[in-house]
Amino acid sequence: MRVQGVGVGRGVVTGPVLRMPEPLPEPSDRPRSNTAAWESSRAEAALRETAHDLSQHAEHTTGEARAVLEAQAQMAQDPSLLTDVRSRIAAQKTAERAIFEAFHTFQQMLLSMGGYMAERASDLGDLSQRTIAHLRGVPVPGIPDSDTPFILVAHDLAPADTVGLDLERVLGLITSGGGPTSHTAILARAKALVAVVGVGDVAALVDGTEVLLDAAEGTVTIDPSPEDVQTARRRLGRRRSKVPVGPGTLADDTPIPLLANITRADEAPAARELGAEGVGLLRTELLFLDAERAPSIAEQVEHYQRIFEEFPGRRVIVRTLDAGADKPLAFLPVDAAEPNPALGMRGLRAFRGDDSILRDQLRALAIAADSCRADVRVMAPMIADAAETARFVLLARELGLGTAGVMAEVPSAALLAAQILGIADFVSIGTNDLTQYTLAADRQLGALADYQDPWHPAVLRLVRMIGDAGGQSGKPVGVCGEAAADPLLAVILVGLGVTSLSMAPEALADVRTELRQHTLEHARLLASRALAAATPAEARLVMAEA
Ligand code: PEP
Ligand code: MG
Numbered sequence: 001m002r003v004q005g006v007g008v009g010r011g012v013v014t015g016p017v018l019r020m021p022e023p024l025p026e027p028s029d030r031p032r033s034n035t036a037a038w039e040s041s042r043a044e045a046a047l048r049e050t051a052h053d054l055s056q057h058a059e060h061t062t063g064e065a066r067a068v069l070e071a072q073a074q075m076a077q078d079p080s081l082l083t084d085v086r087s088r089i090a091a092q093k094t095a096e097r098a099i100f101e102a103f104h105t106f107q108q109m110l111l112s113m114g115g116y117m118a119e120r121a122s123d124l125g126d127l128s129q130r131t132i133a134h135l136r137g138v139p140v141p142g143i144p145d146s147d148t149p150f151i152l153v154a155h156d157l158a159p160a161d162t163v164g165l166d167l168e169r170v171l172g173l174i175t176s177g178g179g180p181t182s183h184t185a186i187l188a189r190a191k192a193l194v195a196v197v198g199v200g201d202v203a204a205l206v207d208g209t210e211v212l213l214d215a216a217e218g219t220v221t222i223d224p225s226p227e228d229v230q231t232a233r234r235r236l237g238r239r240r241s242k243v244p245v246g247p248g249t250l251a252d253d254t255p256i257p258l259l260a261n262i263t264r265a266d267e268a269p270a271a272r273e274l275g276a277e278g279v280g281l282l283r284t285e286l287l288f289l290d291a292e293r294a295p296s297i298a299e300q301v302e303h304y305q306r307i308f309e310e311f312p313g314r315r316v317i318v319r320t321l322d323a324g325a326d327k328p329l330a331f332l333p334v335d336a337a338e339p340n341p342a343l344g345m346r347g348l349r350a351f352r353g354d355d356s357i358l359r360d361q362l363r364a365l366a367i368a369a370d371s372c373r374a375d376v377r378v379m380a381p382m383i384a385d386a387a388e389t390a391r392f393v394l395l396a397r398e399l400g401l402g403t404a405g406v407m408a409e410v411p412s413a414a415l416l417a418a419q420i421l422g423i424a425d426f427v428s429i430g431t432n433d434l435t436q437y438t439l440a441a442d443r444q445l446g447a448l449a450d451y452q453d454p455w456h457p458a459v460l461r462l463v464r465m466i467g468d469a470g471g472q473s474g475k476p477v478g479v480c481g482e483a484a485a486d487p488l489l490a491v492i493l494v495g496l497g498v499t500s501l502s503m504a505p506e507a508l509a510d511v512r513t514e515l516r517q518h519t520l521e522h523a524r525l526l527a528s529r530a531l532a533a534a535t536p537a538e539a540r541l542v543m544a545e546a
Helices: 036-059 063-076 079-090 095-113 115-119 121-136 159-163 183-190 226-239 265-273 284-288 297-308 347-351 356-370 386-398 411-415 417-421 431-438 446-451 457-473 487-495 505-515 520-531 536-545
Strands: 002-004 006-008 012-019 150-154 170-175 194-197 210-214 219-222 258-262 278-283 315-319 375-380 404-408 427-429 477-479 500-503
Touching: 006 183, 012 170, 012 226, 036 063, 036 079, 036 095, 036 121, 063 121, 079 095, 095 121, 159 183, 170 183, 170 210, 183 194, 183 258, 194 210, 210 226, 258 265, 258 505, 265 297, 265 505, 278 284, 278 500, 297 315, 297 356, 347 356, 356 375, 356 386, 375 386, 386 404, 386 417, 404 411, 404 417, 411 417, 411 431, 411 457, 417 427, 417 457, 427 457, 431 457, 457 477, 457 520, 457 536, 487 500, 487 505, 487 520, 487 536, 500 505, 520 536
Parallel strands: 012 150, 150 170, 170 194, 258 278, 258 500, 278 315, 315 375, 375 404, 404 427, 427 477, 477 500
Antiparallel strands: 002 219, 006 194, 012 210, 210 219
């Protein structure tokens, strides 16, 4: 049996699946009906089980991960925590509620202490969930613990969970929800994790079921035969690019710099090895997904320096914090009652009332840029028009950053691209959001995944407007959305006036190979045909026929 979803990347992987249990709801605050002694002994037993699980887990782990697990096991047995739980039970709470409240109080206390202790605060939420799961006799929520490798099945993952996936154990990822440009999919691609998202019904995938994941085909084959596996592997072998690593150029030697989308310094060596000519998108919000408080300027400088030092003499385009929607940051809270988070206080809009966090970030970037040899440029997400562009560009310059651009990911920015490029030093097109907002379809909704198609002629027309404005102003127009990683679409984007492409490093080889097959004139001809298409399928046909 085979189910269809949308593949992320092009890999193939086989293995047994493990499902990710759903998060547990907050325990109710009704008074306990058992005796205090009974509830206390349940709570103590559950805490012992939690500590035991974590210690066992630590034994199979090394380095920093081991130290974190050992520290968590100790926290679960902390005598003052136990005293707090007992006194709450004495005050009529159930064991579940007492555990929930005690960990919550402990968490607030660590947060107020700041520094290293505050960083450990988020571990307590995990400990609380684990212990309550033991009390209820249900699976522990979160990424399953397993000593053997598995393919993870989830409805969707939070970006923080995806970043933290241990690739030694998680071989692949299947989600029932989520679209191909959801941040889970983007982060999976960045980790070179084979993933198929938006699969819909995953009821047949019970723990232990063997599956074959083929990302290029977007399929999940249940109980695959040896022939199925062989065929998929052979297809993968044929697809592998054999063009040597080097700068991106067209067949007529027009340079099209190929850049990397990265998040952390440790991704840089692999990106350089794969031929990244610099960084086209550093998503800074992903550095701080776990931070409970806004990072200080000094903390930020340290992060940025580590990344910049990896790219001496190369461009590194840093995007200022793009919090909100599916990437909430605890220190930039938005109104939880916002009915449409993707249309709400997202990106630059999060700083409408108070821009102190943005100012600190720009200051930190300027300090880090001054101390390194990277060619650091900044850009702002979710820019709507020239007035917003002017506000951001002036602020960036005032705070010491010489080159300031904006992302074009809201359709209004494409319509006003000429005005925007009259102010900004460059534009980078975020095709993920540009597609979401042009087609008015939430990029996180698996059920609408077919709308998340940057081949849509409406999206191509907006890219053309930005490309034309770039050509007229003589300023660079990049693409840093997932569209840049599609080798055939990359040719069309160049034909529409795009001058550089930024993508997950693993996509660089295929894009480089395809670009070398076309002159600029040919790319322009193909682009004009794709623009005339009525549907994404028709636009794809242009390249298939070419
Ligand atoms: C985009 O929208 O295309 C983009 C690159 O930004 P993000 O995916 O982080 O929203
Ligand atoms: Mg975006």
